[in-house]
Amino acid sequence: MEALIRYLLQYGNLNPEQIALIQSKAEAKTIEKGTYFSEAGKIAGQIGYVTEGILRVCYYNNIGEGFTRYFVYENRFVADINSFRDQLPSSEYIEAITDCSLMIFSKDSFTELSNSIPAWNSIFAKITSNVLENKMKASSNMLVQDAQTRYIHFLEHYPGLANRVPLSMLASYLGITPSSLSRIRKNIT
Amino acid sequence: MEALIRYLLQYGNLNPEQIALIQSKAEAKTIEKGTYFSEAGKIAGQIGYVTEGILRVCYYNNIGEGFTRYFVYENRFVADINSFRDQLPSSEYIEAITDCSLMIFSKDSFTELSNSIPAWNSIFAKITSNVLENKMKASSNMLVQDAQTRYIHFLEHYPGLANRVPLSMLASYLGITPSSLSRIRKNIT
DNA sequence: CTTGTCATTTGGCAATTGCCAAACGACACC
DNA sequence: GGTGTCGTTTGGCAATTGCCAAATGACAAG
Numbered sequence: 228m229e230a231l232i233r234y235l236l237q238y239g240n241l242n243p244e245q246i247a248l249i250q251s252k253a254e255a256k257t258i259e260k261g262t263y264f265s266e267a268g269k270i271a272g273q274i275g276y277v278t279e280g281i282l283r284v285c286y287y288n289n290i291g292e293g294f295t296r297y298f299v300y301e302n303r304f305v306a307d308i309n310s311f312r313d314q315l316p317s318s319e320y321i322e323a324i325t326d327c328s329l330m331i332f333s334k335d336s337f338t339e340l341s342n343s344i345p346a347w348n349s350i351f352a353k354i355t356s357n358v359l360e361n362k363m364k365a366s367s368n369m370l371v372q373d374a375q376t377r378y379i380h381f382l383e384h385y386p387g388l389a390n391r392v393p394l395s396m397l398a399s400y401l402g403i404t405p406s407s408l409s410r411i412r413k414n415i416t
Numbered sequence: 417m418e419a420l421i422r423y424l425l426q427y428g429n430l431n432p433e434q435i436a437l438i439q440s441k442a443e444a445k446t447i448e449k450g451t452y453f454s455e456a457g458k459i460a461g462q463i464g465y466v467t468e469g470i471l472r473v474c475y476y477n478n479i480g481e482g483f484t485r486y487f488v489y490e491n492r493f494v495a496d497i498n499s500f501r502d503q504l505p506s507s508e509y510i511e512a513i514t515d516c517s518l519m520i521f522s523k524d525s526f527t528e529l530s531n532s533i534p535a536w537n538s539i540f541a542k543i544t545s546n547v548l549e550n551k552m553k554a555s556s557n558m559l560v561q562d563a564q565t566r567y568i569h570f571l572e573h574y575p576g577l578a579n580r581v582p583l584s585m586l587a588s589y590l591g592i593t594p595s596s597l598s599r600i601r602k603n604i605t
Numbered sequence: 606c607t608t609g610t611c612a613t614t615t616g617g618c619a620a621t622t623g624c625c626a627a628a629c630g631a632c633a634c635c
Numbered sequence: 636g637g638t639g640t641c642g643t644t645t646g647g648c649a650a651t652t653g654c655c656a657a658a659t660g661a662c663a664a665g
Contacts, residue, residue: 366552564651
């Protein structure tokens, strides 16, 4: 909970009353490995702050293969933000790939905070654009690197994460086959 | 100018007085092919709505090669949004690849609109997250497609654009060499 | 018209990566 | 212990793409 407040304070100021209000609206939630926090076709009813565990934002093609767009891990927000904000159907899945603990805000709580705390919307606008811009740059950079460079960059940028996610999901994030990732790992040891 | 207002109205409501205020703050500007709208290391002082022409958002590596992250063309906003919002140094270049006509808002005008029009920040928050999310998905999708598929998808998604941008810049957007793109074009005719 | 410059095309070859199939390892269940 | 399942590793081969170099084309300047 302190971590959540510290995270928010990076993006704007909040006084003690506002912090107390936020804390009163945050709700602890755990979800099991393999279950979905949010599903394509459904409307996102909550936004979560990850206190423990890893999720992946992913989609499936017409033959059921899953592709990882990115991972979300401790001390980051997770949600289909456009679905949550405008209450439109989501286009992606958010899947827990380990057991996860989250602090969540329901849409109603989020709206109340947005009405009570002037800085709230500005804080989330900043978080959203910073995070999305970074994700976009990461994908865009990967496009012009070879597979091994992408993997090494992932190792450096997300220390420890490579050992916590299945090889096949990491491979689809990197845009390569599981076999290729397995060979790359053998190469660089 | 009507196009700009119509674009904004897609993301929120504005009454006639607000529309008039917006129009009074928008400033016409032209920039020449080959010049920068915004530069890495500098603070973005304006946000532009493209009425004519094409720009690219790009960066350079340590040996001076330029890589295109994406293109911005008619009836879209262009800016380094994080630099513009927080007045921090930009990390990328925005280059006119044809002569361009823009409607621009200076940081001061933008702030005034933000103070006078309650919906203003919400409109730009939606535009920002929608646009960034689409860019991010596009890059992420490209990562798992072969070069020809990426090019065909670009042709379908941005009709006419392929003939208006230099092959070398399109190649770097697609993450392939100019030679490869040239061969792909020969293949599919 | 000639020249120079720069972007694009093309060829040949090498490296990367994908695809398919088989083997292996971990692990739960009987 | 045996069996099945699933994820990962490995091998062999084919396709894609990059790299380097040369040829061609477009175009502006003299």
